[in-house]
Ligand SMILES: Nc1ncnc2c1ncn2[C@@H]1O[C@H](COP(=O)(O)OP(=O)(O)OP(=O)(O)O)[C@@H](O)[C@H]1O
Ligand SMILES: O=P(O)(O)OC[C@H]1O[C@H](OP(=O)(O)OP(=O)(O)O)[C@H](O)[C@@H]1O
Ligand SMILES: O=C(O)c1cccnc1
């Protein structure tokens with residue numbers, strides 16, 4: 001099982017400006033200039049305190065299959081500028097025909113808990129190649145991370161109950177449905193109703209039946225009995241087509257017949273009305289009839305807020321079916337991930353290469369808003385932890401700071417330089433970005449989807465509850481290593497004075 005959706009080249013799945021810039025780099029003979037780009041987001045979605053990294057498997061699929069086909073090239077040849085003449089010259093099209101990716105890519109593995117400003121993916125290589133990857137990488141990481149985060153939030157509220165993803169019919173198109181099912185499973189759903197996702201991604205599939213089944217019979221009892229006859233080992237009956245509690249009584253009747261045949265009534269589903277009241281009453285009826293093990297499934301525009309309220313009201317629901325608001329990431333339609341140039345290698349001749357840092361020209365985007373000023377550097381994230389869990393994350397420049405920690409390290413809050421933390425040499429840590437491609441060759445095995453899903457839960461267990469709460473969550477500390485902070489400050493000052501380099 002590959003966990004990949006893309007088995008064909010999607011190299012034109014990019015914005016036109018990436019191709020026009022690529023042409024520009026090629027034309028100005030800077031295509032091969034070595035660049036470093038970081039992909040990160042600035043704010044956790046859903047006003048939450050954390051994000052789940054997801055989408056790397058599809059990034060890998062995209063890159064594994066990268067390459068412009070003859071048809072792609074033929075199409076690019078048809079593009080014209082505002083004078084009606086071709087946008088790109090033939091020689092550039094030939095260049096693209098032979099283009100093979102040779103980038104080094106590091107990434108934070110899927111299922112990892114991540115925070116604003118941390119590079120989830122770092123791409124290093126010829127600037128033309130890095131540039132072409134901007135849009136697809138953002139497309140693939142933003143959406144899946146958003147949905148995995150939504151599912152993780154749902155998992156936090158349902159605790160050990162069963163969580164089903166029912167979203168395909170409301171998803172944003174085919175791919176929105178497919179990738180949402182994958183990310184929702186990783187984030188913490190137990191199964192999906194999406195059969196193709198089940199097949200392609202090895203996700204358990206499951207579900208009940210629709211109102212149409214009941215409506216196609218003259219009465220509900222007949223409908224339930226017929227369903228139980230056909231699929232005696234898969235009976236969860238939707239009871240709310242006419243009157244929910246009457247429906248439960250009919251389901252109990254069917255349940256008795258199933259029992260006589262050696263099967264069981266697996267569940268009933270409520271899909272309208274007051275789900276707290278109805279589930280409590282349904283539970284009483286089921287228990288009184290000896291169906292203590294029959295599950296109560298609920299669906300109907302659920303999300304983490306409604307589920308949390310239902311649980312507080314004492315609802316007797318043990319399976320939650322969540323569709324629309326999960327796969328459309330209600331109520332935040334996108335994760336705002338960005339991909340920024342962070343360094344360019346200097347011309348070999350212009351600088352001695354004795355210090356790794358001197359080899360690079362650090363780059364950043366200025367902004368009036370401090371949060372939008374990008375951080376330069378060949379970034380790595382160091383996550384410090386102790387026996388209770390994660391303590392803080394520090395972004396550092398892997399070329400400037402020796403990766404081995406032999407002395408104390410100071411981390412500075414990027415939005416308030418007076419806030420500092422010191423970590424001594426024996427503090428436990430992990431560096432989060434790991435090599436995925438070296439010179440365009442894959443050096444990373446995609447883990448199976450079940451272990452990624454399990455990882456989300458072990459990661460969340462290491463987060464302080466305050467960071468996981470939904471209302472005004474505590475901000476998990478993410479800082480810059482002191483040297484990187486100083487470099488950034490120096491660069492901001494020099495850029496503001498109209499210079500471009502440090
Ligand atoms: N006890 C409850 N507390 C909070 N929210 C609830 C409770 N019961 C149901 N809900 C939620 O309230 C909303 C009810 O939706 P709506 O007003 O469309 O009612 P409905 O029961 O679906 O109506 P209909 O019978 O016409 O289908 C849904 O999002 C549902 O999940
Ligand atoms: O509510 P969601 O979280 O999206 O979950 C999926 C919904 O899809 C189905 O019905 P559908 O919404 O198509 O019709 P209905 O609302 O009339 O039941 C199902 O009965 C759920 O209500
Ligand atoms: O199986 C179900 O109950 C189901 C599947 C898709 C959407 N709503 C419900």
Ligand SMILES: [Mg+2]
Nearest residue numbers: 299300301324
């Ligand atoms: Mg509905």
